[in-house]
Amino acid sequence: MSSRDADERPDTARAKARLESYYARYYDGALGIPEWRDLVAVRLDDAAYERQRLSRLERALGRSVADARLLNVGCGTGGFNELARAAGVDAWGVDASAEAAAIAAIRAPGRILHAAAEALPFPAKSFDLVYCYSTLEHVADAGRAVREMVRVLRPDGALYIHTPNRWACFEGHYKVFWLPGLPRPLATAYLALRGRPTAFLRTLRLLTLEDCRALVEAAGAGVVRVLDDDANRPVGGFVWPLVRAYYHLLGVRPYIELVATPRGLP
Numbered sequence: 001m002s003s004r005d006a007d008e009r010p011d012t013a014r015a016k017a018r019l020e021s022y023y024a025r026y027y028d029g030a031l032g033i034p035e036w037r038d039l040v041a042v043r044l045d046d047a048a049y050e051r052q053r054l055s056r057l058e059r060a061l062g063r064s065v066a067d068a069r070l071l072n073v074g075c076g077t078g079g080f081n082e083l084a085r086a087a088g089v090d091a092w093g094v095d096a097s098a099e100a101a102a103i104a105a106i107r108a109p110g111r112i113l114h115a116a117a118e119a120l121p122f123p124a125k126s127f128d129l130v131y132c133y134s135t136l137e138h139v140a141d142a143g144r145a146v147r148e149m150v151r152v153l154r155p156d157g158a159l160y161i162h163t164p165n166r167w168a169c170f171e172g173h174y175k176v177f178w179l180p181g182l183p184r185p186l187a188t189a190y191l192a193l194r195g196r197p198t199a200f201l202r203t204l205r206l207l208t209l210e211d212c213r214a215l216v217e218a219a220g221a222g223v224v225r226v227l228d229d230d231a232n233r234p235v236g237g238f239v240w241p242l243v244r245a246y247y248h249l250l251g252v253r254p255y256i257e258l259v260a261t262p263r264g265l266p
Contacts, residue, residue, distance in 0.1 A: 015106040019044055019077055022103060031174050032196040043079070050083040057131060057160055060227055060259050065089050068128040073117045073149060074135025078104025081111065092127075094120060096139075117145035126152045129160065134172075136163040136212075138203050143215050150219040150262055159221065159260045162229075166206035168254040169243045170235040173200065177236045180252070209256050216260045227257040 027036035066088035075093025084091040101114040171178040
């Protein structure tokens with residue numbers, strides 16, 4: 001074993017142990033997902049999952065992101081940043097969770113900060129890309145968060161947002177069939193009837209595509225591309241034909257996936 005391997009192995013083991021504990025508490029404790037062990041296993045060996053996310057970003061942008069300076073807003077435990085850096089991206093990350101940021105800092109040292117999306121600790125025009133995946137639905141002030149993301153973008157930069165759609169028939173955190181636009185008191189009762197913890201629901205502020213467009217425009221940018229995401233992924237068991245008809249007739253997508261630029265130009 002080389003001296004480099006000896007130096008890296010303790011950090012790898014430490015990150016894995018913290019990842020396992022973190023995601024067990026998330027998937028089992030916070031969300032009560034019956035198959036939580038399978039989801040933890042994915043997170044412990046997340047290279048394939050994060051590679052799909054990186055490929056998805058490049059497809060959305062229509063170009064490689066190698067050599068780009070990228071900020072991952074809501075970087076979580078750092079899997080995406082670790083993979084992106086290995087692919088030649090100058091990837092930075094921030095997360096509002098001190099624990100998640102600490103784990104991410106083990107995996108991507110020197111490029112992770114503990115900070116909220118509403119107050120990014122970077123100068124204006126610092127990044128070629130801002131990547132915001134499954135984060136906007138959790139922030140306290142989405143408008144301020146988007147303004148901050150646009151602020152740190154360079155004039156020729158791009159903002160990528162991926163967030164659940166309020167009108168979807170699937171809740172991607174709890175991983176359950178969902179009634180679109182369900183008011184929070186009814187959503188809480190629904191989860192309780194299914195035997196699920198409900199506290200995490202209070203962290204969710206689901207948006208529509210129209211909401212996201214308005215937030216981007218208010219921040220001084222413009223949406224240049226909206227992607228067609230997962231509309232044919234079956235949900236709801238025997239009611240899937242009705243869900244599919246609803247999606248196609250109303251043009252609803254389970255997730256909002258868009259690219260925006262500071263001036264709204266391609």
